[in-house]
Amino acid sequence: MANAQGPASVIPSLDEVQIEYRDAVAVIRLSRPRKRNAISDGLMAAVGQRIAELPASVGAVVLHGEGEHFCAGLDLSELKDRDAVEGLHHSRSWFYILRELEQGRVPVIAALHGAVVGGGLELAAACHIRVADESAFFALPEGSRGIFVGGGGSVRIPKLVGTHRMLDMMLTGRVYNATEGVAAGMAQYLVPTGQALSKALELAERIARNAPMTNYALIHGLPRIAEQPADHGFLTESMLAALAQSAPEAKARVRAFLEGTGPKVKVQS
Numbered sequence: 001m002a003n004a005q006g007p008a009s010v011i012p013s014l015d016e017v018q019i020e021y022r023d024a025v026a027v028i029r030l031s032r033p034r035k036r037n038a039i040s041d042g043l044m045a046a047v048g049q050r051i052a053e054l055p056a057s058v059g060a061v062v063l064h065g066e067g068e069h070f071c072a073g074l075d076l077s078e079l080k081d082r083d084a085v086e087g088l089h090h091s092r093s094w095f096y097i098l099r100e101l102e103q104g105r106v107p108v109i110a111a112l113h114g115a116v117v118g119g120g121l122e123l124a125a126a127c128h129i130r131v132a133d134e135s136a137f138f139a140l141p142e143g144s145r146g147i148f149v150g151g152g153g154s155v156r157i158p159k160l161v162g163t164h165r166m167l168d169m170m171l172t173g174r175v176y177n178a179t180e181g182v183a184a185g186m187a188q189y190l191v192p193t194g195q196a197l198s199k200a201l202e203l204a205e206r207i208a209r210n211a212p213m214t215n216y217a218l219i220h221g222l223p224r225i226a227e228q229p230a231d232h233g234f235l236t237e238s239m240l241a242a243l244a245q246s247a248p249e250a251k252a253r254v255r256a257f258l259e260g261t262g263p264k265v266k267v268q269s
């Protein structure tokens with residue numbers, strides 16, 4: 001049986017999704033390296049629980065995978081006969097948890113290395129920023145397994161890379177290496193092998209220093225505005241702008257700049 005939040009009988013495998021805190025950054029680690037961090041029901045439920053439990057002191061999250069790979073996608077050993085209703089609820093349990101990640105309180109930065117495939121790419125696509133190291137590769141092997149994406153990939157991945165690329169990946173089994181993947185839009189940053197986590201942490205620390213309302217407006221507002229007719233988007237934008245600038249923190253930050261103590265915009269190395 002399943003409900004909107006996941007299969008009801010699933011006990012979160014919390015030992016397979018570790019969390020640690022580094023000041024205002026929560027680091028969530030998929031920790032099932034023997035199975036290349038393949039996503040069992042228990043692992044996915046644990047991701048959901050880690051997200052749900054984030055304390056208010058957290059301003060950004062980094063998500064990464066232990067071992068040689070970020071994530072090998074759906075745990076194929078759990079792919080069993082489900083009737084249509086069970087299959088629908090199983091898929092929707094992924095939607096629910098990935099939506100909590102994508103539409104939570106704080107931005108999530110994925111640090112990608114090795115395999116970012118199938119459901120692993122769907123998971124990465126639900127994050128707000130993706131940092132890939134040169135070992136990363138991207139694929140959607142569902143086509144060759146006789147299945148389909150089911151974790152929101154058909155909605156999110158075309159927004160990153162275009163429907164034409166996703167079609168090609170699923171029809172032909174095409175694998176993008178890190179350089180090709182970043183050029184196609186799978187990730188915003190490309191770093192040398194072994195440096196994805198440190199770069200993601202650096203970005204997360206910076207993001208966590210932003211005014212929380214600005215971060216919230218960005219992760220909730222921009223994707224929705226992109227789906228709205230321009231006239232609606234302008235109104236949504238003006239309301240978010242009003243909300244963000246009325247926060248005391250915004251006023252203090254603007255005042256600091258005018259008094260010469262706030263940071264200037266400068267080219268970053």
Ligand code: 1HE
Nearest residue numbers: 035036038072073074075076077115118119141149150151
């Ligand atoms: C797994 C899985 C898995 C590894 N489910 N057990 N995803 C895929 O089709 C990708 C399948 N995996 C691979 O292609 C490769 O494992 C990797 C390229 C990711 C890594 O290769 P490698 O050589 O480092 O590892 P390995 O030897 O293949 O795997 C190590 C173990 O992990 C092995 O088990 P063992 O008991 O023999 O040691 C593998 O069976 C196991 N393993 N990947 C189950 N995915 C919401 S719908 C989403 C639909 C999808 O995601 S479909 C895509 C599924």
